[in-house]
Every structure is written in C-alpha cells, then in structure tokens.
Amino acid sequence: MLEINNLKATIGTTEILRGLSLSVKAGEVHAIMGPNGSGKSTLAQVIAGHADYEVTDGTVTYKGSNLLELEPEERAREGIFLSFQYPVEIAGVNNAYLLKASMNAKRKHQGLEEIDAFEFLKLAKEKMALLGMDPKFLNRGVNEGFSGGEKKRNEILQMAMLEPSLAILDETDSGLDIDALRAVAEGVNSLRTPERAIILVTHYQRLLDYIEPDFVHVLSEGRIVRSGDKSLALQLEEKGYDWVREAATG
Amino acid sequence: MKSRHFSMDALGDAIARLPDDRLTAIRNAAFAHLREHGLPTKRDEDWKYTDLAPLVDIGNQWLDLGDDVTPQADSSDVSDPIQKSIDADWLLISNGQVDANSIAALAQDGVTVELLSKHDSTANFSAPLTDLNSALLRDGLRITVDANHSIKRPIGILVVDIAATAASLSQIRADVIVGANSTLDLIEYHASSGEGEHYANSVINLTLEDNARANWVRIQDRDRAHNQTGRTAVTLGRDSQFHHCAFDFGGRLIRNDLAVDIAEPGSAAVFDGLYLAGEDQHIDNHTRVDHRVGPATSQQEYRGVLTANARCVWNGKAIVHEGADGTDAEQANHNLLLSDKAEIDAKPELEIYTDDVKCSHGTTVGQLDETSLFYLRTRGIDIVGAKQILTTAFAQTIVSKLPVESPRESLAELVSARLSRMLEAVVK
C-alpha cells in the first residue's frame, strides 16, 4: 500500500528525514516510536503533503503511484487520513459542515452522489456514540475551544466517517483519559480490515495494549534504526531509546 | 479628459427641467451651495483615497445627453432573485424615481409613507454630495413610524438602476422618522444592470425620537461596472438604539458615509459592515459618530475580504465632545488581503475632548492561516474550497450580527456566492 524508499526531507535548510525507508502492506498496523524531535510528525506531514517540507531524495509510492505528485486534497480523496498531533482550531466553521464537505469531496472523487443529509446525521451520531462524544459537538466550530482530548476524539470521528485506506495517527493517544483511549482504540480497531493499513505514532506502550501492532519501528534522527514486532515496544519501555541508538551505531 | 467639476450651466438646465413643486426651493438652494463650494477632491482629508472625478465625468456625459428623464423601470425589470427572497414590504425607487404604486401598496398600521414633495423640506448643507442629491432630486421617500408603535414586517427600499443610455445619474433619497418608543426594521437594497455607465447618489436621513429603535440593513450588490456614493445621516434621541449593518458586494467605485449624531444621553449605536471586493473594485467606508453627550455607547466592526487589485478604505471616526462623560466607543476593522495587488487603508480616528470615557480600537490586516488551509486540504477539500470555507467563516461573523432576521439566509448566500466568484478568479 505504502512504499517509502530512502526518503529525505528538509524544512528550510534543516534536513529532518535522512533516508527513511518503510513498507506498509494492506491489513497491517505499524507503530512508530522514537524520541522527541526524531522526525515522526515530519514523516506524517510529508505523507499528507505539507508544502513546507521539501522532499530532496527518495520515493513514496502509494497504491502503486507516486504519492509525491499529488496535492494534499488528492491524497485525502485517495484514502489517506492524518490525525494531527495538534489538531487545528477553525473558528466559525461548523464541525458537521466540514465532516460532510470532506465526505462529499471523497464521494465525488469516487463517482458517488453526495451523502443524504439524514444518512449523514445518522452515521455521525452512531460514530459519536461509539467514541463517547456528545452530538452537540457537531454544531460547534471545528475544534474551537475543544479540550485536548476532545480534539483527539474529533480527529478519530473524522477518520471513522471517512473510512480511509491508510490512517496515520500522530500521537492521538496523548492527552486522552482512560475511557477515551479505549474508545479511540475501538474506533481504530473497527477500521482494521484486510484492505486498510494503519500507522500509529506513539510514545506509549499502553496504546499498543489496545491496538496490537504487527510491526514496531524506532525512528531516530530521521531514520528507522530498528524494527521488530510488538515485543520491541516492551523492550523500549524497559531500556529507553539509548539502547537502540547504541545498538544502531554500535 | 476627466473633469473634477460638474458643468454648472448644464446642471442648472437639468434642474430647471424638473417639475415645479415643493422641492423646488431646496433644489435651488442646494444648487447655489454646490455652485459655491463644489465637490470634494483628493486634497480633502476625507477624500484622500477616493477620487470622484470618474463619477463627475459620468454626470457630465449624462448632462450632455440633455436627457433628464430616464425611462422608469418597473419592478418586473428587477430580476434579482436574492432580493425577492427577502421578506419585507418593498418600496421601489428605480432610476431615481419613486414608484407610487409601491407606496400605495404599503399598508402597515402606524407607518406613513409619502413622496417627499408632499411636504416642504428645509435644505441642509451637511455634505457636498447631499447638495448634489437635493439639487437633482426628482422626488424621494418620506417614511414616518408613529410613536408607540412597532412595525410588524420589515420595510424594504429597493433601489434599482437600469443603465440604458450611455451614461446616467440617479439621485436616491429617503427621510425616515421613527417616533418615540417605536421600532423600525428597514432593509435597503441597491441593485443595477445595463450596459451604460452609471452613478447613483443616495442620501438617507434618519431620526430616532426618544426611546426609539431602528434596525437598518443596507445591501449593495450593484453591477460591477456601476458606481455609488451614499450618505446615511442619523440623529439619535434620548435612550434610542440604532443598529446599522452594511454589506457591499458589487460596484466599481463605492463610497459610503455613515454619520451618527448622539445629541441626547442614553443612546446606543452599533454599526457593522462587510465589504467583499475583487477585480477593479474600490470600496470606501467612512463612518463618523459624534458623541455630544453621555452616557452613550457606539460600537462598530467592519470586515473586508479583498482579492485581485481591489482597493478598500475604512475610516472610523469617533469624536467625543467636551462634556460627553460616560461615553464608551469601540471600533474594529479586520481585513483579509488575498492578493499582493489588493490594498486597504484602514484608519481608526478617535478625538477625545473629555475625561470620563472608554474608547478602544483595533484594526488588522492579514492573510488566511496556512495551517488551517492545510488542515482542510488533508480533509479532501481543494484549495479554492478551503479558502472559501475560511473566508466565509470570517465574513459570516458580520452576517451573524444582523439585527433583522429576514435577510439572513439571502445574505449568507450572497456572501458565499460572491466569495466563490472572487476566489475562482484568483485561481484562473
């Protein structure tokens, strides 16, 4: 589904991704861990198409085509979804309006009709109930005045409505209370089908108890320095990142 | 070559051709005043950014035609679906002529609508463009709301100009009095069409008696090649409340003056405005509030979105006169500048001659937030759509303040339609 090969990306004059390779197949869940500032969010933003990052080398292939040629909105319509580490507040734009506009943009791209207003509302309420969100959030501004945890739930609501092929969750677990963590994990697990893939960026082993990854990668200084199965996360919890760094260089 | 002055002889002839009625005296007085003082030029501080020369030029061309009677359009010529969808009792002024049928059709208890020429008027030389208006006035509206009366349905003034000749000029006038303890909701809608050049000059005089309230919405959606100057002069009685909400979508050269005089204590004035300006548009809003006594409040917020080579001006003047203690004046002006070639001159002016006052002002000029744009795009919205969503939200702030309910939906539509046209033009 996603093939990243020797990816290098810079912002301004600083190189942040320094030859990163990663292969994600349909049906898989990958966890990416790594110290602060190692480039995890950068990777997520580059995949989503942020224009501030310049890709200087390497390739990214998504569903067999060159992803880097697509505009961010085209990537979204092709099924890529990024749950932001810091979801953006958009004052004055109705949450339900954005949800509907996103769904319709994707449906149009797929040659489908716009979603019926009644269907939309029914679906939204269903997903919100699953995530423990009050339906009142539909009529608020997008993330406007939402608490940290509410914003994260709202990202997952968007994901649940859009049913992406490739979901990238950038620290969606940070700032969530126990119930929210469980609800978000359920939301993610319900998307776990043989056709979809999920990339989880996280600092905490705890999330991986709820969503069991097939692979765990450690990102350090813009490169994947170690990959393994879920037991790698447990080892990291125990030994910290220095252990991997040393192993990588040593 | 554009002239800065009206050809006074031709103007005198045009005035002489108007019917001899109870307006004749003020026409002549205003003409004499105009002749002596002329129209403002860019050398006048208040007209620094707006040049009337092209409008004077249209006026002179029209005078050359010697065609003082422009054919009157009836309301069936007005094919503005947005205006039609706004619920109100509509009075019609087309090509500067008041439609008597629309007056006759208006039957609301406690509201009297007449032709201005039914009464003697006293000339007031408050502004040069008011002189021009009085001098060339064919007729106007006089609307009176009785004391202790709240109107049941908004009154609409539909101003339509159909520019059928090469150049035409129209004068629009309404004098409105809201009696003590009464409420008026009024919607003023300006539209125009036609291939010719056009300049409309409108004057509204509004008086609020004690404890009266006026909710006034002005919507200007003229043809993008036509021009308008408009002056709304308001006098506020004791404990009266005035809320003005102005929208400018169309026009090439537009200049609005809103002047509010607080001569009695206890009143509250709110003015909000929105201007959406694209290619070749020049929209200038000048507001002035005179706090002569306190306590009283004035609050204003104007917002603008500019694309292409649009040029806008916002100048908000609040004068707190000596002894106007307990004045609270607030001014805000926010602009989104979506092109390098667009330009805004935003200037708050506070002149304070007393101590016990609370005044604040703030102006901002900015671009759309890149992070928000990217966020929307990652949700599948294309760049034009994302800009449309963000600018609409910005503009909607003003629509949401509307003091009259009936134009709300139509305005929301007008705003998003206009913004999408402006933004699509940017992409091409």
Ligand SMILES: Nc1ncnc2c1ncn2[C@@H]1O[C@H](COP(=O)(O)OP(=O)(O)OP(=O)(O)O)[C@@H](O)[C@H]1O
């Ligand atoms: N605009 C920028 N200019 C310069 N450096 C930047 C810019 N944006 C990001 N960086 C740097 O890039 C590096 C990687 O940042 P990134 O956000 O990808 O880290 P991360 O792995 O997601 O960290 P965290 O775990 O704290 O979220 C950091 O050192 C950061 O300071």
Ligand SMILES: [Mg+2]
């Ligand atoms: Mg990060």
